[in-house]
Amino acid sequence: MSFKTILYDTADGVTTITLNRPEQMNSLNDEIVAELYDAMWQADADRGTRVIVLTGAGRAFCAGGDISGFGGQTPKQLITKLPRPFDMNKRPDYQTRHTYFPRLSKPVIGMLNGATAGLGLVYALCCDIRFAADSAVFTTAFARRGLSGEYGMSWMLPLIVGHANALELLLSARKFHAPEAKELGLVNRIFPAEKLAEETYAYAKEMAVWCSPRSLRVLKEQVYEAPFQDLAEAVRMANQDMMISNVSADFKEGTASFKEKRAPNFSGEAE
Numbered sequence: 001m002s003f004k005t006i007l008y009d010t011a012d013g014v015t016t017i018t019l020n021r022p023e024q025m026n027s028l029n030d031e032i033v034a035e036l037y038d039a040m041w042q043a044d045a046d047r048g049t050r051v052i053v054l055t056g057a058g059r060a061f062c063a064g065g066d067i068s069g070f071g072g073q074t075p076k077q078l079i080t081k082l083p084r085p086f087d088m089n090k091r092p093d094y095q096t097r098h099t100y101f102p103r104l105s106k107p108v109i110g111m112l113n114g115a116t117a118g119l120g121l122v123y124a125l126c127c128d129i130r131f132a133a134d135s136a137v138f139t140t141a142f143a144r145r146g147l148s149g150e151y152g153m154s155w156m157l158p159l160i161v162g163h164a165n166a167l168e169l170l171l172s173a174r175k176f177h178a179p180e181a182k183e184l185g186l187v188n189r190i191f192p193a194e195k196l197a198e199e200t201y202a203y204a205k206e207m208a209v210w211c212s213p214r215s216l217r218v219l220k221e222q223v224y225e226a227p228f229q230d231l232a233e234a235v236r237m238a239n240q241d242m243m244i245s246n247v248s249a250d251f252k253e254g255t256a257s258f259k260e261k262r263a264p265n266f267s268g269e270a271e
Helices: 030-045 075-080 119-126 153-161 163-172 178-184 193-210 213-228 231-245 249-260
Strands: 006-011 014-019 051-056 060-062 108-112 115-117 129-133 137-139 189-191
Touching: 006 030, 014 030, 014 193, 030 051, 051 060, 051 193, 060 108, 060 119, 108 119, 108 193, 115 119, 119 153, 129 178, 129 193, 137 178, 153 163, 178 189, 189 193, 213 231, 213 249
Parallel strands: 014 051, 051 108, 060 115, 108 129, 115 137, 129 189
Antiparallel strands: 006 014
16 A cells, blocks of 8 residues: 555564654644554554554654644534444444554554644554654643644543643643653653664564564553453453463463573464
């Protein structure tokens, strides 16, 4: 599949998807949103991809929605833009227009190379892991544009940074920088801008080699189900998952490779 507004590359088990509108600071319009969706699902279906890295071209990760496309859309029009048929077997919370990354079976690392604002911050929050350049700048932006928080930011942001911090960032819409984002827990790690790609890919490649794709899939599902469960249900589901894991091909290979002191050759298959 070819793309106009993103770049797509796979190497060493890692697929990199790059938002590629650098002159517009990778702001999002319908075309790039649709292409990103297709690219994400292409990577998720690719057996050669173990980890997905999402980043932006140029000096921004994503500056938010393309302001030239704002306004004039009714709730019905937004609903009809959902890019994939509803899957009755999956949680509806992760089947919305932008917040579908938790539904992907593979880890998504956000490599936040620069400005991350508004809807761009929503996409960053949807990534499973976030690494940022020390020069990256963040803002929720909405309050300073006369907008409300969109696409679940008011649900995701408190989960990641806490209730009080989320309210402060949303209500002030102030800019904050990578070190504060790290302190708040919004990003996992920060690196000098010139080292960001090197460090991110070292991490992603290690995960691709040493971690079972089946384990990654199940662990991700467990974490994203947790906000909707009580502890008893989480324990019950974890016990069921562990019983299945104990007879999986990846468990056998993980045990064998540990004993033989070698890199594993995981298949990702259940048996």
